[in-house]
Amino acid sequence: MTAVAGSTARTSPRTGDRYRTRVSDTPDLVERIEPTVWGSESSAGMFGAQELAAHARDGFVQVPGLLDPQEVAGYQAELDRLATDAGLRADDRCVVEKSSNEVRSIFEVHRISDAIARIARDERVVGRARQILGSDVYIHQSRINYKPGFGGGGFYWHSDFETWHAEDGMPVPRAVSCSISLTDNHPYNGCLMIMPGSQRTFVSCVGETPEENFRSSLKEQEIGTPDNDSITAMANRHGIAMMTGKAGGATFFDSNCMHGSGDNITPYSRSNIFLVFNSVENACTEPYYAPTRRPEYIGARDVTPVR
Template sequence: MTAVVDSKTSDRYQTRVSGTPTLIERTEPTVWGDPAGAGPLSTQELAGHERDGYVTVPQLLTPQEVARYMAELHRLAADPTVRAGDRAVIEKSSNEVRSIFEVHKISELVGALAADERVAGRARQILGSDVYLHQSRVNYKPGFGGGGFYWHSDFETWHAEDGMPLPRAVSISISLTDNYPYNGCLMIMPGSHKTFVSCVGETPEDHYRESLREQEIGTPDPESLTLLADRHGIAMMTGAAGSATLFDSNCMHGSSDNITPYPRSNIFFVFNSVDNALVEPYYAPKPRPEFIAARDFTPVPG
């Protein structure tokens, strides 16, 4: 039997409990803070984030910083201890490193970036509270073999498997390579964050071991995806190395395989509001490991 929290019957975002997918309209805001409040994001950028579910920052990092972080990604991928540990996810086809999780704890450089006001300050501004790191990782999508990520809402997984109560979390993807339409760039359905797609299929034991390489449970059905795509369209998050995209936890997003020679690597942080701390998983037998979903809710220093 799938374990659920006591509040299951009152949960608005039930998922993986029915044989029929359901679309549930969101009632919570996307920008929880004061849109006129001080912070790195302008009023116009916050309005765009509320409307579309994402906002882009054309040049978050300088070229010198990009080179420094890129060297750190190469160092981590080449470290046999990191590669052999649970934090590393290896590509099925190429046997190359796909992702490294909880990277802020094994890299002082990345840890400092997570607390940088350019990064955490934007998250606090959007979520209207102190924030903690729910997840950090680096993603490697090498040329000729970098696998894609099928369409999904992160909140669906974080709610079902981690126990995140509400979609009061924001991700920031910081590009360390140029993002083209053809090298597996991030794709988002703008406005899709306002609709939760309840998925079909019960969560297996230790589902994370397979889902981090190729997710099946927790992915939306084709009919729901078609409806959202017809309603909202699909935007490609392209841009130069050093650019960044912040997007809401319930955005429908994904990326295709990279069959070009041009890699697409990024640093990825997920900030959750301290007022939205995890409880027991809503629709999974047990919580995922802490290197994937932190249960230390200590605020990122401001």
């Protein structure tokens, strides 16, 4: 791949790739052929058949009370500790808000925090991911997200798989994210929003991937976000669901779900632990539509199964 003017690189579509993106001046909607639930609905695990069926239909399923109040308090204290760690703030894994300079996200947090490492290995979490993906899983990405009151920034509409495919080389949407809420999620404090059923359609994006796009996209994503007409078509087709609920609840959602969240202008902060599990049978290759790989702390290359 050869860099061109403006620090961007044109990448040629791989032969046979269904999920072409960032290579055309016009977007496209591509119907997915892979399942959303790869395991059997009768397989043993913490999800019942009805929950797996809901995940297959909607692309997400909520688990109220995954953590008890004592666990929530412990993880809240851990997030406070990490956010005020001066050494960590200087690390590339720490991303700050563009406007306020407050901590927005900390990546690869399961390698930084023993507490987060424990919940990433907890069968309440990883066991459900195995059920959905029908295989052993590894952690493709982990992070904690902070959305403080009075200005915590939102995340524009996007499909994670579009980015993971284009920039990390994830072959197909056989990954699932688990967002564990450590604060109450209200409709008005920037809660996660998902278009139910949107995981069945891949929305290609326009615009080439710049060199080191991650440095700006982690603060405010621009490349890899759908155009307004595609978002409107998807919203009209699927509607929008708000992931509200008490602290300690979790949402498992498919990697290709169209999702986003608004800014938080209320006094009520919102924070969560975010764990991405990819099937060991879906290990990342070279990026499909980006000049170089993103750093390991954003898109892991270690496919050791979580035990």
